[in-house]
Each structure stands twice: as C-alpha cells, then as structure tokens.
Amino acid sequence: MITRDAAYWRQYRKDHPGIYMKYHAKIIDKKRIQLKAWSEKNRDKRHATAKKYYDSHKDIVNQRNKQYHEANKDSIHNQAKGYALKNKEVIKVKMAAYHKKRYATDPKYKAGLFHRATERRITVQQRTTNPKPILDFIESVKSKPSAICYYCQKRVSTNHIHFDHMIPLSKGGMHSVENLCVSCDKCNLSKHDKLIADWMTLGQQLLTL
Numbered sequence: 789m790i791t792r793d794a795a796y797w798r799q800y801r802k803d804h805p806g807i808y809m810k811y812h813a814k815i816i817d818k819k820r821i822q823l824k825a826w827s828e829k830n831r832d833k834r835h836a837t838a839k840k841y842y843d844s845h846k847d848i849v850n851q852r853n854k855q856y857h858e859a860n861k862d863s864i865h866n867q868a869k870g871y872a873l874k875n876k877e878v879i880k881v882k883m884a885a886y887h888k889k890r891y892a893t894d895p896k897y898k899a900g901l902f903h904r905a906t907e908r909r910i911t912v913q914q915r916t917t918n919p920k921p922i923l924d925f926i927e928s929v930k931s932k933p934s935a936i937c938y939y940c941q942k943r944v945s946t947n948h949i950h951f952d953h954m955i956p957l958s959k960g961g962m963h964s965v966e967n968l969c970v971s972c973d974k975c976n977l978s979k980h981d982k983l984i985a986d987w988m989t990l991g992q993q994l995l996t997l
C-alpha cells in the first residue's frame with residue numbers, strides 16, 4: 789500500500805506540475821476571497837497580535853524594516869511617486885480637507901501659517917531668528933472671542949481679525965512681535981502698506997481715542 793504523506797504529495801506536485809497549476813488556478817480566487825473575509829472579520833484580533841509581537845520584538849522589527857527600506861529604497865520611492873502621480877486629485881482633496889481641519893482646530897497651526905506666509909515674502913534681514921513670540925502672540929489673541937483694533941479701538945471678533953505690521957514689510961519693517969498689532973479688516977485694508985503717519989490724517993489719532 790502506498791503511504792500518501794506530505795512528502796508523497798510534494799513529489800506528486802513536482803511530477804505533475806500541469807495538474808497542480810490547473811487545480812491551483814481553479815481555487816485561487818476562492819481562497820483569496822476566503823482569506824480576505826477572514827482577515828476583515830478578525831481585524832482587531834490581527835492588530836492585537838501584531839502589536840503584541842511588535843512590543844516584544846521592537847528592536848528586531850525596526851532593524852528588519854530599516855534593512856528592507858535600505859535594500860528597496862528605489863522601488864519604494866518609485867511606488868510612492870507612481871501612486872502620487874496616479875492619484876493626484878484624490879491626494880489634493882485629502883490634503884485640502886486635512887489643512888482645513890487643522891486650520892479650524894489647531895490655533896498653533898493657524899499662527900504658523902501666517903508666520904510662514906510672511907517669511908516667504910520678506911528679505912533675510914527682516915526675518916526673526918525666534919518666531920516663538922510671534923506664534924504665542926497670535927495664538928493668545930486667537931484664543932479669545934474678540935480683540936480691540938490697535939488703530940480704531942473697535943472691538944472685533946477674532947474670526948475677522950488681521951495681524952498688521954505697523955511699519956510695513958515693504959518699507960523695511962521687521963517681521964517681529966514688536967512690529968505686530970491686531971487690526972480690524974477695515975483699518976488693515978485702508979492702511980495697506982502705508983506708514984501710520986502717512987495713513988492717518990493729522991489729529992485723527994486724537995479723534996479716535
């Protein structure tokens with residue numbers, strides 16, 4: 789009698805490659821669906837197992853990932869680039885949603901946007917070496933519901949507030965917290981890039997106080 793153990797079937801597959809491949813092709817889709825269903829059903833379990841393994845083998849896993857990344861740098865890069873090229877619109881929509889959400893929920897991010905946008909259009913000499921006071925100032929103003937316009941003394945909602953460089957950047961003013969003030973949109977738009985003395989008519993400062 790022939791014993792049909794694993795070694796027998798291994799040999800059988802080797803001797804009949806055509807038959808095996810035919811069978812394999814027949815069931816592969818079924819197997820794939822089965823596996824996908826199982827994997828979706830046991831998502832939490834799989835994640836828990838993977839996390840448990842990672843926690844107890846951190847060094848090995850990180851080392852292995854690093855090695856894999858090093859060895860496959862180009863293909864990983866090309867894959868990411870290919871994905872980005874193919875999914876331009878999807879990425880654009882996703883990024884816009886991400887920025888919108890952060891803009892609405894993260895005051896630090898909002899302050900940073902104003903700071904970075906300013907930095908982009910000024911000379912190196914006008915830049916500050918320490919942006920923290922600027923960011924803190926903007927964040928503290930924005931964290932309150934309203935603020936007083938430095939120029940007209942009107943109270944305005946911080947949703948509509950502007951930050952103005954008192955000595956305009958175009959006139960060589962510094963992008964520093966000492967040169968920043970809170971302004972309503974009306975004053976900000978009308979002052980534009982004029983010096984305070986040129987913008988206000990003589991005596992106006994007294995009238996508004």
Ligand SMILES: [Zn+2]
Nearest residue numbers: 937940972975
């Ligand atoms: Zn104003």
